[in-house]
Amino acid sequence: MIIRTLTLFPKIYDMYLEQTILDRARKLNQIEYEIVDIRTYAESSRKMDDIVYGGGAGMLLKPEPYFKYFFELKNKGIKKPYTVFVSPQGKKVSQSVIEDLSKKDDILIISARYEGLDQRVIDRYVDLELCVGDIVLTNGDLPALSIIDAIVRQKDGVIKEESYETDSFYNGLLGYPQYTRPENLGRHKVPQVLLSGDHKKIEEYRFKESVKKTILNRPDLIEEKLKDEDFKRKVEKIL
Template sequence: MKIDVLSLFPEMFEGVLHTSIMKKAQENEAVSFAVTDFRSFSGNKHHKVDDYPYGGGAGMVLKAEPLFAAVDALSLDASKKPRVILMCPQGERFNQKKAEELAQEEHLVFLCGHYEGYDERIREHLVTDELSLGDFVLTGGEIAAMAMIDSVVRLLPNVLGNTDSPVLDSFSTGLLEHPQYTRPSEFRGMKVPEVLLSGNHAAIDKWREEQAVIRTFERRKDLLEHAPLTPHQQQVLKRLIEEKNN
């Protein structure tokens, strides 16, 4: 996969894209990154990329010309047009399902804005997706793009050491992940559940199925509306509901 980022502050990405799993992903040739300052596509000697909004109002608006020119340049050698993603608090809320969808693409371009907003023609005619991290506003799109890139890249083949890891993550199954424990088996009087020490993998799998439902019921009931539950998990959920109603 190739990932391009268009930002006015490319230095913000240095640490994130060149350490930990993102560094490993590049070393394994699962992904390549390029971060471009789109001021270089401004077309004027002052590298101005924003202007006052028509009709008046507070703040400055990012101009259409530099972003269109930058995306055109990044698309020249591509076998097909890239997925162009606008970071925007008005966009679709990003989630694991969207990360899995984007992980299937060959080329992603993330547009990171600043100032008051974007010229509307960027939304209407340039981007394929508008995505948001949540119902809050950041000073720019860079932090949101970093989070989304991380969540997408970790799903690519040969990135995580254990191929089961992304499959079992919270949200990938429709539920929150079951509790995890490691050594020692007892710490300050707190013990690891006996089933995890039993060596009985069928019993362990059953316990994990149950715990995923219990944790989701306690923390994110909304996820249970569409989660693909096994027959055993359906029984666990029914029991939880009955206990709550009694």
């Protein structure tokens, strides 16, 4: 799988992609990263932004460098990658979206800045607009890195399957609380059930805590899960 990114600030990606898990994916030949400084596709002045037609504050990223990039791919005989644009106007990222993206062979993520990107680029090349949350950031590089990180975790051999199976959202719920040594930290102790060795009770405890945390922090997820009658019956037994 190849993950390409169009960004104005490629150095932001260098250190992050050298982290253990992300670099491991590269060394396992599961992922190839191609971080492109889109500014190199601009005119000789390297000017990337201009005023917004119709008026308004801020500057907008110009379309020509992006069109030039895609034309170059085509001239090289490279099929257009599945293209994602990170934007506050996009569909909210979910684990199911990440799982779908992880099955693609070639993904391109466009990271914008300023007031965003000329709509003609989006209309012509973007397959999916994604938003990482109901917040507005300075640029799209942090969301892009978040999406890359989430995709890489799904690839075979990058992390142990049992590790991501306990992640939040993997089963539609938030993760349960976890503890490590020391067993006692003053008045703060590890729940006794986790020390019992009774795997059935531990599983029941973790499920209950996961449901409780999801109800508290993400009631929208619980509403969706309760549509499953088996899950509903299981919850009714513990609450």
